[in-house]
Amino acid sequence: MSEHVPATTQAAALDGNAVATGSSGPGKNAGGGHEAAPTAAPGRSASAELAAKYGLLIAFLATVVVFSVARSSTFPTWRNAESILTLAAPSLIIAVGLTVVLVMQDFDLSFGGMIGLAGGAATAFMVNHGWAWQVAVVVVLLIGVLVGIANGYMVAYLGGSSFIITLAMGTVLTGVEFGLTDQETVYDGISAGYVKLASGELLGLSNQIWIAAVIAIVIWGLLDRTEIGRFMYAIGGNPEAARLSGVRVLRLRMLGFVIVGVAAAVVGILITSQSASYAPNGGTSYLLPAFAAVFLGAAVFRPGEFNVLGTVVGVLFLGVIQTGLTMLDLDTWVINLVQGGILIAAVLISRLGMSRR
Numbered sequence: 001m002s003e004h005v006p007a008t009t010q011a012a013a014l015d016g017n018a019v020a021t022g023s024s025g026p027g028k029n030a031g032g033g034h035e036a037a038p039t040a041a042p043g044r045s046a047s048a049e050l051a052a053k054y055g056l057l058i059a060f061l062a063t064v065v066v067f068s069v070a071r072s073s074t075f076p077t078w079r080n081a082e083s084i085l086t087l088a089a090p091s092l093i094i095a096v097g098l099t100v101v102l103v104m105q106d107f108d109l110s111f112g113g114m115i116g117l118a119g120g121a122a123t124a125f126m127v128n129h130g131w132a133w134q135v136a137v138v139v140v141l142l143i144g145v146l147v148g149i150a151n152g153y154m155v156a157y158l159g160g161s162s163f164i165i166t167l168a169m170g171t172v173l174t175g176v177e178f179g180l181t182d183q184e185t186v187y188d189g190i191s192a193g194y195v196k197l198a199s200g201e202l203l204g205l206s207n208q209i210w211i212a213a214v215i216a217i218v219i220w221g222l223l224d225r226t227e228i229g230r231f232m233y234a235i236g237g238n239p240e241a242a243r244l245s246g247v248r249v250l251r252l253r254m255l256g257f258v259i260v261g262v263a264a265a266v267v268g269i270l271i272t273s274q275s276a277s278y279a280p281n282g283g284t285s286y287l288l289p290a291f292a293a294v295f296l297g298a299a300v301f302r303p304g305e306f307n308v309l310g311t312v313v314g315v316l317f318l319g320v321i322q323t324g325l326t327m328l329d330l331d332t333w334v335i336n337l338v339q340g341g342i343l344i345a346a347v348l349i350s351r352l353g354m355s356r357r
Contacts, residue, residue, distance in 0.1 A: 070328065075323075085319075107162045148262065
């Protein structure tokens with residue numbers, strides 16, 4: 001399917017408001033410049049606007065205060081804060097990658113399978129085939145790229161449903177993982193250099209925190225500070241208008257899936273590196289928290305719009321809740337119940353925000 005648009009068509013579309021229809025977010029016009037901030041909608045007070053924009057952030061801070069009071073000797077400590085950040089790092093990586101495809105109104109449900117495949121493949125390459133850990137890491141990252149290309153091609157170019165295609169792809173990837181590893185748990189033979197990727201430290205902080213921070217900053221810059229990011233938001237707002245304006249819609253949608261594939265591969269590498277072991281199907285547990293974090297993020301800073309800074313807050317919010325509930329000695333089923341309830345609330349809040357834009 002060709003994406004070429006004649007120059008005359010591009011000019012005509014750009015003379016109108018085609019890209020503006022799918023603008024890159026509040027306060028940004030089609031060309032990426034900034035407009036005057038919109039006034040509050042009739043009947044909505046300034047306090048209501050403030051609550052809609054920063055309500056989740058306030059709830060996050062309130063949650064920190066509550067757990068700090070409930071467990072004053074253990075929760076409000078630097079050691080616990082570092083632990084929360086380290087545990088949240090893999091979730092942050094996959095969540096910010098997921099933000100990119102959701103910005104363009106696509107879904108990717110295959111990343112759980114990709115995380116498991118990445119960890120299993122890296123381990124199998126090192127333990128069963130004697131590969132150097134550096135080679136294993138590079139090959140696994142390339143697998144992430146290929147999976148993203150496959151998802152993007154089937155969804156963007158062939159017109160498949162992103163929900164169904166990526167759900168099926170996740171099952172395929174899990175099957176490949178099981179074929180490579182024979183579903184065996186591995187504890188021995190993993191290279192020390194590979195283990196240090198996640199367990200090592202820099203300036204007193206876990207490498208995982210630094211890796212997650214760099215990836216989050218890069219994707220934030222891509223979405224919020226580049227023309228590509230503005231085009232991605234335009235695609236999410238109105239893909240046809242974006243296409244008529246000369247935006248390479250199909251290629252950018254594919255790029256989104258590639259970013260998720262690479263992010264999932266990084267997470268698979270980190271979780272096996274951190275534990276110095278491999279367990280089958282290790283990526284499934286990241287599916288719900290990643291979506292919960294991204295939808296929570298759509299309810300903060302720019303209500304109703306997926307954004308990286310909001311996703312970061314969402315990930316940290318979930319991390320604080322999980323750690324706090326664990327410190328309160330609550331059962332795992334209670335924690336899962338709370339996380340599921342938060343996802344439901346996040347979806348409803350973000351949809352409410354979109355309806356008000």
